[in-house]
Amino acid sequence: MKKVLITGVAGFIGSNLADRLLKEGNYEVIGIDNLSYGIKEQIPNGVKFYKYDIRNKLIGHLFENVDYVFHFAAKNCISDCQKNPQETFDINVNGTINIFNYAYNNKVKKVIFAESSAIYEGSDIYPTPETEFKPQSFYAISKATIMMLSESYKKFYNLNTTALRYFCVYGPRQDYRRSIPPLFSSFIIKLLKGETPTIYGTGEKRRDFIHIDDINNFHIKCITDNRTTGKVFNLGNGINYSVNEMLKTIQNLLGIGIEPNYEPDLPGEAFQNLADIELAKEIGWIPKIDLETGLKSSINFIKNELKKGNL
Numbered sequence: 001m002k003k004v005l006i007t008g009v010a011g012f013i014g015s016n017l018a019d020r021l022l023k024e025g026n027y028e029v030i031g032i033d034n035l036s037y038g039i040k041e042q043i044p045n046g047v048k049f050y051k052y053d054i055r056n057k058l059i060g061h062l063f064e065n066v067d068y069v070f071h072f073a074a075k076n077c078i079s080d081c082q083k084n085p086q087e088t089f090d091i092n093v094n095g096t097i098n099i100f101n102y103a104y105n106n107k108v109k110k111v112i113f114a115e116s117s118a119i120y121e122g123s124d125i126y127p128t129p130e131t132e133f134k135p136q137s138f139y140a141i142s143k144a145t146i147m148m149l150s151e152s153y154k155k156f157y158n159l160n161t162t163a164l165r166y167f168c169v170y171g172p173r174q175d176y177r178r179s180i181p182p183l184f185s186s187f188i189i190k191l192l193k194g195e196t197p198t199i200y201g202t203g204e205k206r207r208d209f210i211h212i213d214d215i216n217n218f219h220i221k222c223i224t225d226n227r228t229t230g231k232v233f234n235l236g237n238g239i240n241y242s243v244n245e246m247l248k249t250i251q252n253l254l255g256i257g258i259e260p261n262y263e264p265d266l267p268g269e270a271f272q273n274l275a276d277i278e279l280a281k282e283i284g285w286i287p288k289i290d291l292e293t294g295l296k297s298s299i300n301f302i303k304n305e306l307k308k309g310n311l
């Protein structure tokens with residue numbers, strides 16, 4: 001059995017990875033989350049859960065005999081981060097330093113951590129390769145900082161890491177309770193409730209969406225394939241859609257055609273993102289889930305949550 005620690009385990013990506021690892025059968029999973037955004041009920045049974053902030057200096061004992069750390073906990077809504085740069089850096093940078101410190105003190109084999117395609121905000125090269133580096137928003141700069149920190153931890157403490165530059169990940173358990181929920185969840189919920197969906201801006205922004213099951217295939221690779229160590233990988237589909245196109249697809253799948261309300265644009269967001277995924281493909285990863293199939297899994301999940309009265 002390999003022991004895996006996941007930070008942000010009550011969140012979207014963390015809870016889905018915990019589920020996948022437990023289903024694989026040869027992993028013991030422990031998880032940390034301060035439940036600031038995460039939902040305790042969505043942590044899979046079988047995870048040893050500890051309610052802690054990643055900045056807490058008392059979490060060291062949790063790293064004993066841990067083989068791999070997946071570090072997802074972060075302040076991650078771009079517009080919230082724009083309003084509070086200090087807290088963004090405190091959680092995303094100081095919190096990560098705490099995680100890196102305990103990882104190397106406990107001889108963890110590798111820390112796999114969440115970066116973001118927001119690093120490419122200032123770039124106009126599409127598809128964007130990993131060599132681009134143009135963060136602008138406070139969120140993106142915090143993610144860029146932890147990437148640079150990981151290089152120092154490798155150089156000075158010999159800590160192995162893999163950085164994952166996610167594009168727009170979607171699928172079941174995506175956080176739908178926030179003031180501004182992720183696009184897909186928000187459209188599906190509104191349409192199912194017979195309400196008007198909101199689009200911020202003109203709806204012509206383009207996003208590269210990638211399903212959580214494809215992302216989890218790469219997560220497993222990070223544990224099992226040494227070629228991932230010491231590198232940063234774009235994880236997207238290599239195809240992008242406009243927000244208007246996405247809404248149309250969801251309307252068609254649901255058979256509900258309520259037209260959107262257009263609100264002023266949100267600050268700090270890039271106009272377009274599109275991943276160059278050649279590096280991940282070179283080591284045998286390829287996204288398998290097309291948008292329509294992936295959306296059906298989100299729709300089923302949200303329908304069930306509505307039935308349970310959770311929304």
Ligand SMILES: NC(=O)c1ccc[n+]([C@@H]2O[C@H](COP(=O)([O-])OP(=O)(O)OC[C@H]3O[C@@H](n4cnc5c(N)ncnc54)[C@H](O)[C@@H]3O)[C@@H](O)[C@H]2O)c1
Pocket residue numbers: 007008009010011012013014032033034035036037038039052053054055071072073074075076091095114115116117165166167168169170175
């Ligand atoms: N979902 C995406 O499309 C996407 C894209 C790019 C990058 N990312 C990154 O991937 C990671 C996971 O994203 P997600 O979509 O699962 O987000 P999420 O908000 O669903 O999960 C993050 C979890 O971290 C927890 N958390 C926040 N601050 C904490 C703290 N100080 N201490 C302990 N726990 C804390 C929250 O309660 C939440 O459960 C984040 O680092 C995010 O920046 C996600």
